[in-house]
Amino acid sequence: MLLRHTTAEVKERSALTINPAKTCQPIGAMYAALGVHNCLPHSHGSQGCCAYHRSALTKHYKEPVMAGSSSFTEGAAVFGGQANLLQAITNMFALYNPDVIAIHTTCLSETIGDDIVQIVAKAREEGKVPPGKYLIHANTPSYIGSHVTGFSNMVKGMVTYLSEATGRRRNQVNIIPGWVEPSDMRELRRLSRAMGINCNIFPDTSDVMDAPQTGRHEFYPRGGAPVAEIRHSGDSRSTLALGPTASEAAALALQEKCEVRSEVLELPIGLLATDRLINAMRHRSGIRVPGFITDERGRLVDMIADMHQYFYRKRVALFGDPDHLVSLAEFLVTLDMRPVYIVTGTPGKRFETRVREALGDSVPEAQIRQGAQADTFLLHQWIKREGVDLLIGNTYGKYIARDEDIPFVRFGFPIIDRVGHSYFPTVGYLGAMRLAERILGVFMDRQDRDAPEEAFELTM
Numbered sequence: 351m352l353l354r355h356t357t358a359e360v361k362e363r364s365a366l367t368i369n370p371a372k373t374c375q376p377i378g379a380m381y382a383a384l385g386v387h388n389c390l391p392h393s394h395g396s397q398g399c400c401a402y403h404r405s406a407l408t409k410h411y412k413e414p415v416m417a418g419s420s421s422f423t424e425g426a427a428v429f430g431g432q433a434n435l436l437q438a439i440t441n442m443f444a445l446y447n448p449d450v451i452a453i454h455t456t457c458l459s460e461t462i463g464d465d466i467v468q469i470v471a472k473a474r475e476e477g478k479v480p481p482g483k484y485l486i487h488a489n490t491p492s493y494i495g496s497h498v499t500g501f502s503n504m505v506k507g508m509v510t511y512l513s514e515a516t517g518r519r520r521n522q523v524n525i526i527p528g529w530v531e532p533s534d535m536r537e538l539r540r541l542s543r544a545m546g547i548n549c550n551i552f553p554d555t556s557d558v559m560d561a562p563q564t565g566r567h568e569f570y571p572r573g574g575a576p577v578a579e580i581r582h583s584g585d586s587r588s589t590l591a592l593g594p595t596a597s598e599a600a601a602l603a604l605q606e607k608c609e610v611r612s613e614v615l616e617l618p619i620g621l622l623a624t625d626r627l628i629n630a631m632r633h634r635s636g637i638r639v640p641g642f643i644t645d646e647r648g649r650l651v652d653m654i655a656d657m658h659q660y661f662y663r664k665r666v667a668l669f670g671d672p673d674h675l676v677s678l679a680e681f682l683v684t685l686d687m688r689p690v691y692i693v694t695g696t697p698g699k700r701f702e703t704r705v706r707e708a709l710g711d712s713v714p715e716a717q718i719r720q721g722a723q724a725d726t727f728l729l730h731q732w733i734k735r736e737g738v739d740l741l742i743g744n745t746y747g748k749y750i751a752r753d754e755d756i757p758f759v760r761f762g763f764p765i766i767d768r769v770g771h772s773y774f775p776t777v778g779y780l781g782a783m784r785l786a787e788r789i790l791g792v793f794m795d796r797q798d799r800d801a802p803e804e805a806f807e808l809t810m
């Protein structure tokens with residue numbers, strides 16, 4: 351009973367978060383930056399922040415994460431970090447030769463009030479940025495937002511600094527994939543190509559955060575969106591932004607800067623959300639949906655029908671990131687399950703409205719909470735008052751699952767006590783099949799565990 355102090359009685363809190371359902375903004379900024387080819391993320395703050403952000407990503411993706419730090423000490427904390435950042439820029443271009451340095455701020459540098467736009471301009475004026483190289487930045491103080499808003503801010507920074515319109519439209523569609531796994535980004539590319547879309551995906555962490563083992567260390571793995579392609583995003587015909595919280599800001603910035611029409615969709619997790627993505631792609635390419643995509647959908651529908659009896663009316667608690675939760679809730683309803691408790695620590699607009707729209711009128715009793723006090727402590731309290739059949743969330747959910755003896759499916763960020771989540775997509779029809787299979791697996795394991803010997807069945 352590691353969480354034995356959690357009470358069933360819920361008391362409203364206004365100034366205390368217990369076991370947050372989110373993490374630190376710069377982690378998202380760093381993850382987004384790793385989705386640019388030959389990009390070196392840079393943490394403008396103390397070494398401790400940078401070490402934490404790198405290790406958080408490494409623990410989830412099981413890959414090394416390279417990043418620079420402004421290495422603040424007492425002097426920088428008092429006088430500002432400009433001198434450290436200018437020195438860092440010089441050193442990084444000289445030693446590591448990145449195409450881009452993606453600078454994100456931290457709590458400390460934001461509290462001091464370092465003006466990164468001005469420091470970047472100064473670095474350029476002083477010739478610290480070699481020809482053909484770029485600096486981009488995002489403001490990511492972690493006392494506001496979350497890892498998802500940090501991701502969003504950095505992707506918007508890519509547009510602000512890199513995208514440009516030449517006046518010659520390219521027959522391509524930008525896809526801003528949101529915070530999903532590298533395997534999901536690869537799957538989005540596969541689906542786009544199958545649908546006849548010439549896609550320009552950025553950021554793209556496939557072949558960076560899931561790079562194959564070759565026996566040789568690659569400081570810059572072969573993946574990532576090339577800078578030239580991000581620059582060309584301003585000439586694309588349109589943008590599909592997946593997940594409003596993570597991707598809408600960049601899509602709107604591109605629309606404003608380069609007049610690239612954008613459409614924002616929920617993340618394509620589950621049957622209906624994938625249908626909407628395929629439909630949006632179909633409208634853009636003008637081709638019929640290929641038979642093998644229709645077959646993938648058909649297999650998912652068949653699988654749902656086969657599993658339905660085990661899912662029917664199961665109560666589910668979810669926590670994690672807004673874009674994941676909205677689509678996940680919709681998919682659970684498709685499976686005839688009941689997402690009754692949903693919490694996210696990430697702030698932002700319209701979360702509850704989006705979840706209610708995803709649920710339709712099927713789960714009127716659903717409790718939805720967002721913000722600083724929407725933490726896993728509150729979720730646990732709700733579960734104590736009225737239990738659930740399944741918990742879905744990141745690794746930290748294992749404490750609740752253990753204490754309350756609830757089947758648990760790991761989903762979201764971070765997952766630090768398992769391997770494999772970054773290699774298998776959960777977007778698209780194939781991803782939905784995998785998700786449904788994992789959910790069914792924990793129900794069947796529980797049934798086997800609890801069955802008396804005379805009811806211990808060999809077949810489902």
Ligand code: SF4
Nearest residue numbers: 374399402456457492
């Ligand atoms: S919360 Fe702030 S101080 Fe802590 S690691 Fe994140 S950026 Fe650094």
